[in-house]
Amino acid sequence: MSQEIISTPSPKGGRNLVLRLKAPLLIFFVALFLYFLAGRMDNFSVPGQLGPFFWPKAILIFLMISCGIKGLEIAFSPSPGPGSAASEISRPDVHYPRLIYLIALVLGVVLATQTIGFPLANFFFLWLFMFAAGMRQKLYLLTTSLIGTIILLYLFVKVVYLPLPRGYWFFEDLTLFFYRILRII
Amino acid sequence: MLGQLDYLWIGLINTFDPLNFSMITLGLIIGVFAGALPGITMLNAIVLVLPFTYLMGIVPALLLMIGIYCGGVFAGSITGILFNIPGDPMNIPTTWEGYQLNKKGFVSKALGMAIITAAIGGFLSALIMTIASPPFAKVALTFSSAEYFAVVFLGLSSVVVIGTRSIGSALISLFIGILLGTIGMDDIYGVPRFSFGSRILETGINFVVVLIGLFAIGEVLEQLTMKGKEVGKLARTRPKTQLPSFMELWGLRNTILRGLGVGVIVGAIPGAGATVASFVSYGVEKQVSKHPEKFGTGVWEGLVSSETAISGSTGGAMIPLLTLGIPGSGATAVMMGAFLLHGVQPGPLLFTKTPEAVYTIFVGMLVCNLIMILAGLFTARFFSELMRVPEIMLGAFIITFCLIGAFALRNDMADVWFMALFGILGFFMRRYALPIPPLILGIILGPMAESYFLTTMIGERNDWSIFFRRPVSGCLLIISVGLLVMPFFRNLRKKGKEIRT
Numbered sequence: 193m194s195q196e197i198i199s200t201p202s203p204k205g206g207r208n209l210v211l212r213l214k215a216p217l218l219i220f221f222v223a224l225f226l227y228f229l230a231g232r233m234d235n236f237s238v239p240g241q242l243g244p245f246f247w248p249k250a251i252l253i254f255l256m257i258s259c260g261i262k263g264l265e266i267a268f269s270p271s272p273g274p275g276s277a278a279s280e281i282s283r284p285d286v287h288y289p290r291l292i293y294l295i296a297l298v299l300g301v302v303l304a305t306q307t308i309g310f311p312l313a314n315f316f317f318l319w320l321f322m323f324a325a326g327m328r329q330k331l332y333l334l335t336t337s338l339i340g341t342i343i344l345l346y347l348f349v350k351v352v353y354l355p356l357p358r359g360y361w362f363f364e365d366l367t368l369f370f371y372r373i374l375r376i377i
Numbered sequence: 378m379l380g381q382l383d384y385l386w387i388g389l390i391n392t393f394d395p396l397n398f399s400m401i402t403l404g405l406i407i408g409v410f411a412g413a414l415p416g417i418t419m420l421n422a423i424v425l426v427l428p429f430t431y432l433m434g435i436v437p438a439l440l441l442m443i444g445i446y447c448g449g450v451f452a453g454s455i456t457g458i459l460f461n462i463p464g465d466p467m468n469i470p471t472t473w474e475g476y477q478l479n480k481k482g483f484v485s486k487a488l489g490m491a492i493i494t495a496a497i498g499g500f501l502s503a504l505i506m507t508i509a510s511p512p513f514a515k516v517a518l519t520f521s522s523a524e525y526f527a528v529v530f531l532g533l534s535s536v537v538v539i540g541t542r543s544i545g546s547a548l549i550s551l552f553i554g555i556l557l558g559t560i561g562m563d564d565i566y567g568v569p570r571f572s573f574g575s576r577i578l579e580t581g582i583n584f585v586v587v588l589i590g591l592f593a594i595g596e597v598l599e600q601l602t603m604k605g606k607e608v609g610k611l612a613r614t615r616p617k618t619q620l621p622s623f624m625e626l627w628g629l630r631n632t633i634l635r636g637l638g639v640g641v642i643v644g645a646i647p648g649a650g651a652t653v654a655s656f657v658s659y660g661v662e663k664q665v666s667k668h669p670e671k672f673g674t675g676v677w678e679g680l681v682s683s684e685t686a687i688s689g690s691t692g693g694a695m696i697p698l699l700t701l702g703i704p705g706s707g708a709t710a711v712m713m714g715a716f717l718l719h720g721v722q723p724g725p726l727l728f729t730k731t732p733e734a735v736y737t738i739f740v741g742m743l744v745c746n747l748i749m750i751l752a753g754l755f756t757a758r759f760f761s762e763l764m765r766v767p768e769i770m771l772g773a774f775i776i777t778f779c780l781i782g783a784f785a786l787r788n789d790m791a792d793v794w795f796m797a798l799f800g801i802l803g804f805f806m807r808r809y810a811l812p813i814p815p816l817i818l819g820i821i822l823g824p825m826a827e828s829y830f831l832t833t834m835i836g837e838r839n840d841w842s843i844f845f846r847r848p849v850s851g852c853l854l855i856i857s858v859g860l861l862v863m864p865f866f867r868n869l870r871k872k873g874k875e876i877r878t
Contacts, residue, residue, distance in 0.1 A: 215809055219549060226556075226571070236568045242834055244566040247827045248559040255552040262545025286808070291602040295801055298594065298776060302797045305780065306790050314780075318773050325601045325769040336770060344777065352432065354785055 212266045220259035227252040293324045309359030309367035315341045342374060350376045381511060388736030391436065392744050397737065400437040401745050404444020405752045411445065412452030413464045419449020420465075421596065423711045424588045425775070427718070428782035435719040436734050440741045442715060446708050447745045448752055450651050450687045451495035454680075455753070458487050467652040470659035470683035477675030485619035490677065491684050492753035493620055497633060498685035499746035502641050502692025506699075507739040510728070514700045517725035522836070523843055525701075526829035527853035529822050532703045534857040535646055544864050547815045550806070554819020555826070557582055564824065565831050577791040584820045585714055585786055589779045590796040591813050595803020597772040602804075618754050629681050632662060636682040640689020645697055650706030651690045658686030692742065698723055699735060702825070707814050710821055 227249060234245035297320055304313035318337035327333060348354040349371070358367040371377045391397060411422030422445050430438030453464025457472030458479055471491060478487040520528070533551060560571045561581025572578040626633070636658045643654040662682035663669045672679050694705030702724035704710035716723045727735050783796035806813055837843045845851040 216545070216549070219553075230571075233570070236566060238566065240838065242831060242839065244563040244568040244570060247831065248556065248570055251552055251555050251559065251823075255549065255556065258545060258548035258552055262543070262549055265543060265545045285603070287602050291598065291804075294598055294601065295804075298598075298797050298800060301776075301780065302790070302793050305793070314777055318777065321773040321776065322769050325772065327767065327769050340774060340777070344781070348781055348785075352429070352785075354781070355788060356781070356784065357790065 209267060213263055216259040216262040216266070220256050220263075223252045223255045223259065227256075290324060294321070297321050297324060305357050307359055308363040310356040311341055311345060311367055311370050312359070312363065314344065345371070345374065345376055384732050384736040385507070385740060387733050388738075388740035391733065391737040392440075392740045396433075396437050397440050397741065398744075400433075400441040401444045401741055401748065404441040404446075405448040405745060405748055406444075408445035408448025408450075409452040409455075409752050412449030413456045418465050418596075419445060419452070420707050420711070421593050421775070422449060423708055424585075424592050425778050425782055427585055427588070427711055427714055428785045430715050431718050431786065435716065435721055436737050436741075438715045438719065439712060439738055440745075442708075442712050443738065443742050444745055446712070447499055447688070447691055447742065447749055449708075450691060451491065451499075451684060451749070451753065454491045454495070454684060454687075455488065458484065458491060465652075467650075467655045467687050468683075470655050471680055471687075473673050474676050474679035474683075477673070478677075478680065481675050483675070486621065487680065488618040488753075489620040490625075490680060492618065492750055493626065494629075494633060494636075494681045495684045495688040495753070496746050496750045497626075497688075498637050498640055499688035499691055499749065500743060501637050502644070502689040503695075503739065503742040503746060504692075505641055506692035506695050506742070507736075510696055510700050510735075510739070513696065514725040514728040517700050518729075520725075520849070521847070522829045522832040523847050523850040524853070526826060526833060527844065527850040527857070528701050528703055529826045529829060531853050531857045531860075532697075533818065533822055533826065534860045543810070546811050550811050550813065551815035551819045554816035554821075555823030556819075557587065557816075558584070558820045558823035559827070564828055565835075577789075582795055582820075583786055583792055584817075585718070586783050586792045586796045587799050587820055588711060588714065588817060589783055590799025590801075591803035591806070591817065593775055593779050594796070594800025595807055595813070597775050598800065598804040599807050600768060601772050620750075620754075629677060632678045632681045633685050635661060635665070636685030637689040639682075640686035640691075641693035643686070644690030644693025645705050650694065650708070651687045654686040654690040654693075655683045658682045688746070695738075695742070699727060699738070700725055704818070704821070707817065710814075710818055713821060 230245050230249050230252065234243065234249075236245070237243050297317060301313055301317040304316065307313075315337050318340055319333050322333055322336065345356075349356055358364045368377070392401070407422050407426070408419055412419040423442050426441060426445065430441060433441075449465075450467065453468035454471040454475060455464070457463040457468045458475035461472060461476040463469045463472040475487045475491060478484070533555075558581075560578055562569055562579060569579050639658040639661060640651075640654045643657055644650065659672075659679060659682055662678050663672045666672065666676075666678060668676075690706065694709045697703040697705045698709045698713060702713070702722060704713045713723060721727070721731075779796060779800070780793055783793045784790065786792050803813060806816070833843060834841075843850075844854055
């Protein structure tokens, strides 16, 4: 797991403080919203007992208090303290285009697994993921994606009998076709 | 009634059952490779196999995870010694000394010393666990829901205090985890909470899905998107491992015993784990050393203290898990997930209802640490090859395994969607330095805390003083409050000193 990095000093300013407080403020208001929502959902009062919504509401109150504690830590730290939002400035820079692409791929493979089936979705995912992360050798991409997908299918569908998604409509037939060619079913 | 020795004998026979033994061996192999590869980590490996353990019985499932746990905690030292790249943060002190010993020409002996002292620490801590757990469980049987709530509360408080620099961040993470645990049908009243009419949310968010997403996917996203990441140079060597002699080990006996003691005690504290044990033991050894200035230049005591404490923490962390149902570390929190997946509640009743299973786990852990020596001896030389596997490829396959693992839980794509979303959340939590372990323990321990709390309140007609009228519960709650409040006083004292100077 990655470690927190000791942050470098940065000048204190009102605008900087607000920026550093944005994360705890956001969490605070979300917690407040959920608290009122819980109050509206709480139609199950039991006489003489605390009821089912006592605990979530108590936790939301503690969460808001925690945001307050975090806000005080940020406000009274002479420099962006460890754990503060501004400490990300001192963390290694993120390759944001690659991050967005990888996040889109992760979400995309979940959607694709549902719609076009696991074999096709996984093959394209492995290819595109490794390509996005910097791998450029096409033969390597093709063989790794293909062999990796086949091994996973044998392992989980044939050996473990896991009913991995086959997709819808035409893709379901295609998936079954692949399974028959590979002697998985 | 069979005695403890009889159950140990049954445990020994069960451990050498072909399925159980193969799970230990498989777990060790997975653990050693996962623990040695930076970015994978032993914890991720346990998380990844967790959903698949649903397909097997509880004992083989736990033996598999114990194998990964024992193998993984020491394996990070191998790449640390060879390439100056610790496989896990817990192996950093070993790397400090081990790589320097490597540069001095003692690479084979350093590998051998790390393996043997890790095996000794793990074996002895498993022995302590075997001896200490049954009487501890007997005491735990006298606990009511008030005491259990106090124990869980202590576990949650310890997570906040230990190993985090920002109390506010840890508390936020913890309460988010507890809140996530409230989604779905309430256990006491059977009422849907925060489900918004959704069938998917009514079944709750499976904590395994949260685990896989936050740890595995979040880590992969971070590793592959960091700019200018340094990678250690790989030596083109295939070093042999040379085991230390008995006299060499005897000369380090005090260091080994200190490391073991620190490991077991720190490991038993919920939220502490092997990383804290490793650094505390290293620090203690440096304090008692006659030549503390030599630490960091290749000192055997530094390497041995760290490795013994790391493996010593494994047995310590299992004690609260098995006797109280409170995980002592992140890895045991995941193992608790294995218990819950199989519908088994860890705790003192395990010792009365299924003693054979418990003693099989004890013996399995003892055997695991012995086999670990062989695993370490034969895998060390192959690491220089394994490290050549591109991180990109490893990351892609990890995500694929996560997808399959999340689906395997309930054959429901909703779990896969949650896993992906929590994976993205895991990346941003790391980015904004929100610690993840408190969230995980919150989502696991939160429902337990609620159940014990409400059960107590219902039984005592909302009389809150019951928690302090019962001595064990009262003491534990006072300790917990102390742990929560202590950091604030510490910071105030620090600020006072700064102002005075």
